[in-house]
Amino acid sequence: xxxxxxxxxxxxxxxxxxxxxxxxxxxxxxxxxxxxxxxxxxxxxxxxxxxxxxxxxxxxxxxxxxxxxxxxxxxxxxxxxxxxxxxxxxxxxxxxxxxxxxxxxxxxxxxxxxxxxxxxxxxxxxxxxxxxxxxxxxxxxxxxxxxxxxxxxxxxxxxxxxxxxxxxxxxxxxxxxxxxxxxxxxxxxxxxxxxxxxxxxxxxxxxxxxxxxxxxxxxxxxxxxxxxxxxxxxxxxxxxxxxxxxxxxxxxxxxxxxxxxxxxxxxxxxxxxxxxxxxxxxxxxxxxxxxxxxxxxxxxxxxxxxxxxxxxxxxxxxxxxxxxxxxxxxxxxxxxxxxxxxxxxxxxxxxxxxxxxxxxxxxxxxxxxxxxxxxxxxxxxxxxx
Numbered sequence: 306x307x308x309x310x311x312x313x314x315x316x317x318x319x320x321x322x323x324x325x326x327x328x329x330x331x332x333x334x335x336x337x338x339x340x341x342x343x344x345x346x347x348x349x350x351x352x353x354x355x356x357x358x359x360x361x362x363x364x365x366x367x368x369x370x371x372x373x374x375x376x377x378x379x380x381x382x383x384x385x386x387x388x389x390x391x392x393x394x395x396x397x398x399x400x401x402x403x404x405x406x407x408x409x410x411x412x413x414x415x416x417x418x419x420x421x422x423x424x425x426x427x428x429x430x431x432x433x434x435x436x437x438x439x440x441x442x443x444x445x446x447x448x449x450x451x452x453x454x455x456x457x458x459x460x461x462x463x464x465x466x467x468x469x470x471x472x473x474x475x476x477x478x479x480x481x482x483x484x485x486x487x488x489x490x491x492x493x494x495x496x497x498x499x500x501x502x503x504x505x506x507x508x509x510x511x512x513x514x515x516x517x518x519x520x521x522x523x524x525x526x527x528x529x530x531x532x533x534x535x536x537x538x539x540x541x542x543x544x545x546x547x548x549x550x551x552x553x554x555x556x557x558x559x560x561x562x563x564x565x566x567x568x569x570x571x572x573x574x575x576x577x578x579x580x581x582x583x584x585x586x587x588x589x590x591x592x593x594x595x596x597x598x599x600x601x602x603x604x605x606x607x608x609x610x611x612x613x614x615x616x617x618x619x620x621x622x623x624x625x626x627x628x629x630x631x632x633x634x635x636x637x638x639x640x641x642x643x644x645x646x647x648x649x650x651x652x653x654x655x656x657x658x659x660x661x662x663x664x665x666x667x668x669x670x671x672x673x674x675x676x677x678x679x680x681x682x683x684x685x686x687x688x689x690x
Contacts, residue, residue: 355528383425
């Protein structure tokens, strides 16, 4: 077992809820002072609460309103049921998604899944997907970055603003050191749309990143239905770290715990998993700040609040303190155990009838609280300069 002292962490006071995120706040200040020329990126890893992009979408909107809209960030490719608050999709053809959902905790195939933990490839060519960025969510020229790999015989075409970019083995794009994933970078000031068409074989797509040429906040919402913290540890270390390093986030958010709350494992087991994941992330980006977001309240199968949510909340708070991260408790935001039932009885409801998920209004309320905590902490930090 590795000790907590074995993980490099920025010094902080004992209360992780103070949200001392010095590197992230300094980068935000650069945006606010108009001295920073590159985006401030947030990598938000989580489960279905993240995948739906209601919570993350609202946090993204709050931060972009204050510091500038840098673009939608990470967008999945090839999934039929997908949502992003700043991108519209149209998807046709048959796609194979690996690993198949719900999320798995064991190593699958070569373990190469990019930053998003999943990849998609066409089963019957051609398969097509189009993307359209919502107005006002990125400024200046749009920069599209498609991450892919090409098995023998695979090819595809990307159409942007009337220009076609065909990719096959003869002109594969660059890769990051330690990762086999290639990148096609395309820019356009004339169109907010991109179309992807597979033209041969089964190219693998790991995600699309969309940013504007003018700096602002970019929040990459990387959620997987059914994901647990251990899901991320099943991905190949070297390629994952390479993709994180290339993305260079200023802040990494780990938002897990709901699915762990319904497992039988001892809660203390998750401490080592947080340590292991943070070690990988810090190897990739040593100066990146980290924030743990605890799970929302949930209902137990037998009725009442699921007791393990509070246990996991307590453990995560301890992990954040020991490993140098900030902590935000969704359980606390909801008023503690029993909050789910209260939110479900609101009119309109803030919690769904499935015992686990919130409604868009509920996620918006949580996002408002998280954003306020971040912005208040940022303002305090700036006032002390």
